[in-house]
Amino acid sequence: MSDDAGSVELEGSALVLAAVSSDAERDLVNQWIAEQRRARPNADIEVLRLPRDEPPPEIVDELVSELDADGSRAVVPVRVFWAAAGLPTRVKIVGLLSGRDTYRPPEMLQSRILRRDPSRARVLAGEPATVDDLRQQWEETTVGGSARDFARFVLRRADLAVERIEYRLLGPEYKSPRLIKPELLSSNRFREGLNKVPGATLDAAGAILDELSTGWSRFSVDLIPAFSKFVYSRGFDPNLDYDYEQIDAMRTALETHPAVMLWSHRSNLDSAVLNVAMQENQLPRAHLFAGINMSFGPMGPLLRRSGFIFIRRNVGSDPTYKFVLKEYVGYLVAKRFNLSWSIEGTRSRTGKMLPPKLGLLTYVADAYLDGRSDDILLQPVSISFDQLHETAEYAAYARGGEKAPEGMSWLYNYIKAQGERNFGKIYVRFPEAVSMAAYLGDPHGELATDKSSKRLALQKMAFEVAWRILRVTPINASALVSALLLGTHGVALTLEQVQHTLRDALDYLERKNTPLTDSAVRLRTAAGVRSALDALSGGHPITRVDGGREAVWRIAPENELQAAFYRNTLIHAFLETAIAELALSYAARVDGDRLDAFWSRTAWLRDLLKFEFYFADSAAFRANIAEEMSWQPGWEEQVAAGGSSIEQLLYDKKPLMSAPMLRPFLEAYEIVADVLCDAPPQIEPKELITAALGLGNQYAAQHRVRSNESVSALLFDTARQVAADQGLLTDAPDLGERRHEFLDELRGVLADMDTIDLIARRQFADREAARLESTASAEG
Numbered sequence: 113m114s115d116d117a118g119s120v121e122l123e124g125s126a127l128v129l130a131a132v133s134s135d136a137e138r139d140l141v142n143q144w145i146a147e148q149r150r151a152r153p154n155a156d157i158e159v160l161r162l163p164r165d166e167p168p169p170e171i172v173d174e175l176v177s178e179l180d181a182d183g184s185r186a187v188v189p190v191r192v193f194w195a196a197a198g199l200p201t202r203v204k205i206v207g208l209l210s211g212r213d214t215y216r217p218p219e220m221l222q223s224r225i226l227r228r229d230p231s232r233a234r235v236l237a238g239e240p241a242t243v244d245d246l247r248q249q250w251e252e253t254t255v256g257g258s259a260r261d262f263a264r265f266v267l268r269r270a271d272l273a274v275e276r277i278e279y280r281l282l283g284p285e286y287k288s289p290r291l292i293k294p295e296l297l298s299s300n301r302f303r304e305g306l307n308k309v310p311g312a313t314l315d316a317a318g319a320i321l322d323e324l325s326t327g328w329s330r331f332s333v334d335l336i337p338a339f340s341k342f343v344y345s346r347g348f349d350p351n352l353d354y355d356y357e358q359i360d361a362m363r364t365a366l367e368t369h370p371a372v373m374l375w376s377h378r379s380n381l382d383s384a385v386l387n388v389a390m391q392e393n394q395l396p397r398a399h400l401f402a403g404i405n406m407s408f409g410p411m412g413p414l415l416r417r418s419g420f421i422f423i424r425r426n427v428g429s430d431p432t433y434k435f436v437l438k439e440y441v442g443y444l445v446a447k448r449f450n451l452s453w454s455i456e457g458t459r460s461r462t463g464k465m466l467p468p469k470l471g472l473l474t475y476v477a478d479a480y481l482d483g484r485s486d487d488i489l490l491q492p493v494s495i496s497f498d499q500l501h502e503t504a505e506y507a508a509y510a511r512g513g514e515k516a517p518e519g520m521s522w523l524y525n526y527i528k529a530q531g532e533r534n535f536g537k538i539y540v541r542f543p544e545a546v547s548m549a550a551y552l553g554d555p556h557g558e559l560a561t562d563k564s565s566k567r568l569a570l571q572k573m574a575f576e577v578a579w580r581i582l583r584v585t586p587i588n589a590s591a592l593v594s595a596l597l598l599g600t601h602g603v604a605l606t607l608e609q610v611q612h613t614l615r616d617a618l619d620y621l622e623r624k625n626t627p628l629t630d631s632a633v634r635l636r637t638a639a640g641v642r643s644a645l646d647a648l649s650g651g652h653p654i655t656r657v658d659g660g661r662e663a664v665w666r667i668a669p670e671n672e673l674q675a676a677f678y679r680n681t682l683i684h685a686f687l688e689t690a691i692a693e694l695a696l697s698y699a700a701r702v703d704g705d706r707l708d709a710f711w712s713r714t715a716w717l718r719d720l721l722k723f724e725f726y727f728a729d730s731a732a733f734r735a736n737i738a739e740e741m742s743w744q745p746g747w748e749e750q751v752a753a754g755g756s757s758i759e760q761l762l763y764d765k766k767p768l769m770s771a772p773m774l775r776p777f778l779e780a781y782e783i784v785a786d787v788l789c790d791a792p793p794q795i796e797p798k799e800l801i802t803a804a805l806g807l808g809n810q811y812a813a814q815h816r817v818r819s820n821e822s823v824s825a826l827l828f829d830t831a832r833q834v835a836a837d838q839g840l841l842t843d844a845p846d847l848g849e850r851r852h853e854f855l856d857e858l859r860g861v862l863a864d865m866d867t868i869d870l871i872a873r874r875q876f877a878d879r880e881a882a883r884l885e886s887t888a889s890a891e892g
Contacts, residue, residue, distance in 0.1 A: 124156065124184075124185075125158075125186065126158070126185065126186045126187075126188055127159075127160060127178050127179075127185055127188065127243075128145060128157060128158065128159045128160070129162055129189045129190065129266075129267070130160070130161050130190045130191075131162045131164055131190065131191045131270075131271075131274075132162070132163075132164070133163050133165070133219065134222050135223065136219070136226055136233075137222065140235055141192065144235040144237075145157065145159055172260055172264065172267075175263040175266065176259045176260060179243050179262065179263060179266065180259065183243045184242055184244060185243050187240060187243060187246060189271070189273050189274045190235060191274045192233050192234070193233065193235070194216045194217060195232050217232075236277050236278065238274045241269070246266055246269060247262060249265075250262050250266075252300075253299055253300060254299055255298055255300055255303045264294070264298075271291065292321065292440065292444075293322065296321060297317065297318060301439075305435060306435065311432070312431070312432040312435065313432075316432050317432060317435075320436040323404075323422070324421055324423070324436070326399055326416050326417075336419075341384075341388050343384060343530055344381050344385060346527070347529075347530040347532065348498075348530075348534075348536065348538050349536065351537075352538050352540050353537050353629070355542070358541060361542075362491060362542045362545065363393070363395060366395065366489070366491075369486075369489050370444075370448045370449065370450055370488055370489070371398070371451075371490070372453075372473070372488065372491065373398045373450065373452035373491050374454070374490055374491065374577050375454055375492075375493035375494070375495055376454070376456065376460075376465065376493070376494055376495055376585070377455075377456050377457075377459045377460060377466075377495075378459060378463065378495070378497065378500065378502075379459065379497060379502055380459070380502070380526065381497075381530075381538075382454070383402070385538055385540060386540070398419070398449075398450035398452035399444065399449055399450065401420075401453040401472060402415075402420050402421070402423070403422070405517075406422065407420075408520065408523075411520075438478060441475040441479060442482065445484055445485050446479065446484040446485065448485070451472075455468045455492075455577055455578055455581070456468065456469065456578075461505075461510070462506070462510075462677065462824075463676065463677035463679070464683055465578055465581065465582055465726060467723075470571065470574060473490075473570060473573075474567075476488060477566065480548050480549070480555060481552060481559060481560040482560070483556055486555070487548060488549075489546070489547060490545060490546040490547075490573065490577050491545045491546075492577045492578075492580040493540070493581070494541040494542075494582075495538070495540055496539045496585050497535065497539075498535060498537050498538075498588050498590050498629070499535040499536050499647065499652065501530065503653070503678075504674060506673070506674070506826075507673035509825065509826060510821075510825055510826045510827070511823075511824075512801075512802070512805050533652070536590070536647060539586055539588075541586070543580040543581065543583065546576050551570075551573040552566070552569055583627075585681070586629045587621060587627065587628050587681070588629040588632050588681075589631035589632045589635055589643075589647075590631075590644065590647070591632075591679060592635060593614070593635070593641075593644050593648060594648070594654075594667070594676075594678040595772050596610060596613055596614055596617070596772070597610075597654060597666060597667045598667055598672060598819065598821070599771060601818050602667065604664035604666035605664060605666070606662055606664050607642060607645070607662070607663070607665075610641050610645065610665065611635070612879060612883060613876065614635050617769075618635060619766070620686075620689070620766070621685060624685070626685050631643070631644060653667055653668075653672070653675040653678075654666070654671070655667070655671070669820050670820075672820045676821040679773075683774075684725065686767075686769040687721075687725055687773065688736050689740050689769055690770040690773045691714055691717045691718065691737070691770070692714065693765065694770050694868070695709075695710045695711075695713035695737075696751065696762055697864035697867050698710070699758060700754060700755065700867075705752075706751050706754050706758075710751050714733075715730070715734075717861075718730075720781075720834065721777070723830050724777055744761060747761060759871065762868060766875070767872075768869075768871060768872040768875065770868050771865050775818060775862070775865055776827065777827060777830075778858060778862055779818065779822035780822050780831050781834055782859060782862060783804050783808045783817070783831070784800065784804050784828055784832060784835060785851065785854050786855055787803045787804050787807055788800075788835060788840055788841075788851045788855075789852055791803070793841075793842070793844075797829070797832055800832055801832070804828040805825060805828070808823030809823055835854075840854060
């Protein structure tokens with residue numbers, strides 16, 4: 113039974129499998145069969161009427177007899193298709209929760225609907241297939257030797273054949289994998305693999321498939337995007353900001369290959385936004401993988417019938433679950449269903465891009481290497497926000513708070529919080545997809561058996577996806593203004609000071625062709641700056657101070673962690689120039705070949721910060737640093753001269769970004785390194801972070817660190833990874849000495865940053881003096 117939606121020619125002997133479950137549908141099918149017999153009087157047409165749902169044993173037995181009668185007979189699936197219209201929303205919602213076809217009217221209403229509007233229903237027939245052809249497919253792909261097993265296989269093929277025609281009428285976004293469980297449990301591949309899993313049983317595998325089961329109810333395709341838009345429109349502009357050229361390119365790519373939508377994750381709104389984006393642009397749906405913690409109350413069945421696949425978080429000790437999940441992913445890929453999840457695995461609570469997670473991606477790669485698709489596209493998706501109400505929650509995590517459990521009250525409070533104020537716009541970008549074939553080679557190639565090479569290729573592929581997300585994410589006004597005011601460490605600025613100080617950063621970003629939102633571009637005007645400050649005022653996270661000659665704005669200490677979230681979303685754009693500054697300051701204080709010291713320092717800083725940020729490979733990184741410095745003519749000679757020449761080089765460099773971008777991370781590393789100097793060789797992660805929070809709070813109170821945002825459990829967790837990478841968490845004879853050396857090295861970097869900060873302050877003072885002089889001259 114093919115997916116050809118053309119006309120059906122019933123010649124010779126044919127068995128019509130007519131799925132009906134009401135008088136109205138039976139009448140429609142009878143009329144269609146009568147028309148077929150009148151048009152083809154020589155055809156031998158037999159009809160077996162089936163219920164819409166699972167047929168009873170006696171119907172299966174009757175089908176067995178029909179299939180045994182003649183191997184050359186054509187089998188034709190027939191079903192009534194109902195166009196969507198007229199059903200009350202409450203009826204559709206009840207149908208959605210119960211798993212019914214929500215486009216199909218209740219049986220008691222069907223006759224009345226057809227009397228008023230006969231066009232609401234039509235009979236669809238799938239392409240015929242002979243019994244012999246179906247039997248060959250069955251023997252090649254499934255387990256089971258009984259005639260009843262073959263009959264059930266034919267019923268599944270019939271169902272799928274008609275559904276493919278329905279999807280062509282409805283659109284690709286309605287395609288849904290309804291028969292995964294019976295298809296998998298009966299397949300040769302699945303049974304053979306399951307037999308190799310220690311302790312696995314078919315019943316256990318079936319229970320896992322029930323847990324994973326998903327699909328798009330046709331009504332949910334309409335309902336969920338509408339509900340999603342309702343939720344985010346309470347606080348955001350309802351019109352998502354797109355790059356339509358990117359969407360057109362993606363639409364073309366999705367016509368030829370299945371795709372995995374891998375998105376950046378900053379908010380619980382992300383999946384809702386992606387749903388709306390796909391629906392608004394008439395793109396095929398993607399089945400979303402989510403943690404099973406999100407399957408609570410009525411939301412579980414509702415979301416399952418809306419394309420969500422809930423998976424367990426920790427499955428390392430359950431080989432049966434891992435096998436079933438892998439085969440489930442492979443089946444979806446083979447049937448060309450699109451998939452979706454966060455490339456970071458969880459929300460970034462710091463605002464910067466987290467390292468990619470490879471778990472599910474490994475299963476997709478296995479499906480590709482097994483030859484289940486000639487290519488699979490990894491589609492990067494950037495979803496970013498002007499502001500988020502969740503930053504208060506993230507600040508609490510940073511202070512050591514615990515994550516609130518999901519539930520109906522949590523959902524109510526989350527939706528309520530969306531309406532508290534205006535959070536601005538949401539930006540969705542779809543950069544060019546990454547081809548799995550380009551990274552993994554041919555299916556059944558060497559990577560299919562070489563696990564270490566496959567993992568390395570997967571890492572490179574995942575990093576490329578993340579890198580493409582970063583490159584297209586537009587920088588917004590909230591991020592730029594937060595970065596500026598965090599850099600003043602609580603000192604308030606006037607509107608004009610903010611505008612003038614932002615100018616260097618905007619010049620740099622435009623020179624680098626960095627994408628900017630309209631709100632960021634408007635920061636060149638006083639009105640644009642005022643709009644951005646007003647949007648962030650009221651402790652979100654900026655405080656406006658009135659009552660003097662003019663208003664001034666600052667970030668209070670208690671709001672620094674919230675502001676840091678916005679600032680961290682743009683660090684990638686200034687990362688290499690910030691590292692170049694630190695390397696210059698280092699070169700100014702060392703003896704010997706200062707140019708060599710500059711380059712060795714950039715490489716050391718790249719290695720130090722590799723757990724925080726995405727970097728190009730070593731050669732490309734060095735080339736990027738050289739390009740950064742090439743904007744300062746004769747820079748190499750100035751570095752080689754050292755001393756005041758390097759100081760002048762730094763003064764001439766605008767903007768100076770190392771302190772506002774990197775200080776919190778390096779101070780967090782310093783605090784953890786300081787704790788380790790007095791800690792035992794072996795220390796548990798939680799104990800280390802608790803001690804770091806205590807010492808950090810002391811240092812913040814003593815002003816030994818510049819800001820409260822350095823005292824963060826989130827940053828300390830990464831600092832612990834850095835310490836482990838330096839070998840500082842493993843007992844050794846010289847461990848104490850190396851821990852102190854590492855602390856001294858970090859303090860040296862922070863001293864270099866202090867030097868740069870002083871130069872930046874001098875730049876600001878000189879610019880202010882020139883501005884005031886120009887203003888006085890104009891007034892005079």
